[in-house]
Amino acid sequence: MTAVSDHAVGRIPDAATHFARERPAPRSAADTGPTTFSAEHGDVYVEPGLTPLAAREANRSALSALLDAVGVPHFAVRGTADHGTVIAVAEEDRERVLSVVFRGLSQFPGHLSVVDPDAPRPAKPVSSRDPRAWRDAPGARILQVSWYRTDPGRHLLLGHEYGCAIEFWQRHGTHLVAPRANRATWAVAAEGPNVLGAGRLFSRFVSDWTPAPLAPALATRPEFLVNCADDIAFPVDAVYTWVDGNDPVWQERKAQAKGEVYHAESASDARFISRDELRYSVRSLHLFAPWIRNVYIVTDDQVPDWLCEGLPGLRIATHREIFRDPADLPVFNSHAIESQLHRIEGLAEHFLYFNDDMFIGRPVSPHAFFTPTGTARYFPSRNRIPQGPVAPTDTPVDAACKNNRALLKERFGRVITQPMEHIPYALRRSAMEEAERDFPEAWARTSASRFRAMTDLSPTSSLALYYAALTGRAQPGSMPFTYLQLAVPDLAERLQRLLDSRDQDTFCLNDAFSTPEDIEAQQELLDGFLNSYFPTPSPYER
Template sequence: MRRGTSGRSALAGQAHTRESTLAHGAASDAPTAGWAPVLERDDVVLVGGVPHLVAEVTPQQAETDDLLRLAALLEAADIEPILLRRASGRPALAVDAGARKRAIAALRADAASEPWVVGRAGRARVFGAGSNNPFGRDESATVYRPRVSPSGTLRLGASHGIRLEFWRWDGDVVTAPHANALTRRVIATDDLNFTTIDLHGKQWRTLDGMFSPGPSEFTHDVDIVFSWVDGSSSDFQRERARRMSRYVVGDGDEHSARFRHLDEIRYALRSVNQYAPWIRRIFIATDSPAPWWLTEHPKVTIVRSEEFFADQASLPTHNSHAVEAQLHRIEGLAEHFLYANDDMFFGRPVRPELFFTAAGISRFVESNVRIGIGATDHQRSGHDNAARINRALLEERFGRVIARDLEHCAAPLRRSVMYELEEAFPEDFARTAAATFRSATDISVTNSLYHYYALMTGRAVTTREPRTRYIQTTLQPGIRQMERLLARRDVDMFCLNDGSRPEVPEALRERVLRDTLEGYFPIRAPWEVTASGEPVSGRSEEASSAVGS
């Protein structure tokens, strides 16, 4: 990886990602001399022999910036593109095949200063590097400007590019190279009903119905709630120790691992910004002071226990089960929301349909781990006891026995179902909410009481669709697993759990964990401040401006 043609070191290390900046890992075979004008830019470096913009942008921002710039290039060449939605939901632009030469010429001219790449048929070529027509004879190609984060650990390429299609008008039919979300490849011209749509601050020409929600799309607001405790706070440690001296807790429930943190919540929030930007609001349920890097932002809200607990007599609480039993009372929370701990992260772009069907039915992921047999016992962990209480309640009501835990990942819930669940088991909710520490009589609402109750009453289904990963960071295999996770980036969600029985030195665990999180989520979110106290810029505007302005 080097900047310009001088060979100076530009970024720290090789980018850690399987995602190729060229289509499906294809490499350009063009000489670098043709890229000289682009490589003169201070914000362009060579990665794997290909020019990349150095940009602190999310995948969605990169896609939007390229879409806007490509449209501006075409319009400047007197070509009016048609905005399409692909079957995947991603954008595409269609132009008349008769304007093909002008469209390619416009891209070629812009490639004098921008590192445009054209991916087609499993290969990719860079404009301006000795390739007069990277499109060849293909009727479509994916165009994009490769990007790399300043850290060098995140690359964005073809999977976030824009497909440019050349449509052929022939008499009374139009032939497109691909079907899309609305149309077949061959369309009768009489069936073309053009309209406009406002998107990304711009008005686009499109087809009527192209952007109307489909029958399987979820269109309601979705929020997310994170529970978080700053276990490193000396005030927290003193208060917890004072109150715990009067209680007997279960196996592992007293361990500091349940509360210590390495700023995981910062990266959990970054994962939302990076891979789930459709989430409307983020709530952080905590009684700890706000982290220093968090500034006021309309998307992020800290909620204290006294703001949503029905009975405040037992506060403050050190019981996550108690907090989880009161989440539905958070003011302003959407009907449909996700719940996650601060050690749970999104690992790649996800869509709301991963969590909810179009009808609002939640989709949860069962674990292969069994709850286990036997009754509750003070020697068991609070988690294991709560699973047994859940099982007994559900068996009594429905005559069915649950056997599995849920995966450690963001879980979908509905406020109305949680209120209904509380009405069905009022004493259990009240008892759990009043327990200062985890106890052998707690229920666990978010794992798994809610989900199986919703399943048995027709408001939830199980799913195997999300690819998840659970890593115990204190165990020997966890070190290798974190390194592999960063290199591959091949899961939808993952959990980096801080176990209570360490096998590796804490200094090693902390170093690998920090490297993994900073490498995986190098893009600072707009609600962060820098070390000097300055707000982080919300997005990159480098490609959003009109060409030639």
């Protein structure tokens, strides 16, 4: 997955329609073949609403339609790569398979590679227009086929890794034997029936809650319908806290609220600015974490103006709904709000908590945040919590970490030394509930703190994670990530590097110190960056 250079591209029609032998390809203005192609990438097709799963499924359905058109039996395989798909055919059908694939790629040129399971490095894909692409195909054990796709703005390029592999399975007695290892079995009954297998069996980027068009049930063999030890089948939700600091009604509530602001950062307007990050963070889930079951946005009776309410999979949860004690409201302290997240009605046991400035940067699986047995992963920072008790010079973050440390030492006899990185927090609802029961006074004091205070806990970004770890429900992990403070002089260069590389699982664009003079210039940079990184709207946008 990368950005697309500025070149002409075409549109690829729906493969199931246009590769079917019985129907000629319609030639509408929005449904035409490529007119030109890139010397760098070969043919690239425009696909509105592009997502990695959509590209993956389009490539698979195209090949499946080709095989159906000539009556070649085939079935889906539980391959070891999550980005692409795998189709198995019998070796005796090789000639028909190669013939129909050649015809399909002649009509809509794509890319081809021969996969050698024993090679130290995979072969590079070659344009199907190039005769060299077909040189080794007649004897190949595995062929990978793809059609490169880009969004209408040409910001994304989803290439060969999202293609579909055709494996030629050898007949040995009563069984067909695979040419390489997969996640389940080396052999299936040669005359066995095809059955439907859930989409999540064929990629860890898919769950039972992924929309069916992106990950439909596939015809496979019974031997693949097993629950493997590394499968994650439990639901994972996402939770955001969000505020529109420009809302005059909210500003009036904040002005009237009583509470002592003890630290300059606590009152910084930058903490309450909405730069539309939430829209793009939700897009990042749609693009790169489609296994999320439900998204909950926790607000102070606010709704983003871009959000289409009432659709399955996303719900606004107000402070009034989740706070145990209504007397604590209104509240303008993220620590207080986070102390109540486990009270969201319907929230899954396993959930990810995002600040609205956190983003998924490329396709990730739930395994990045949870083990198959449900253990959460937390991501300790290289920084250290300052020694000693809370001091007036402490930042709100350090003060809360010190308070967490004191409680956990008293309860477990262990000392925490590290805060957490700005990576979405993988949380266990039960651990938060138990921590609240174990530390009722400190928890209630944090909930009642309208602005950040010296007595706060940091429930989600530290305490609940360590509590889960000390009770056997969390373990340390690592992932590629970037933390970028917006108030830096070389912001444009840093954003461009992040956009060009797209090699981080997650990133955070944090802002606690920007001045009003900074914000206008930053916003122009952010608008361009976020639209380029996440060009595909989520289903929840108006």
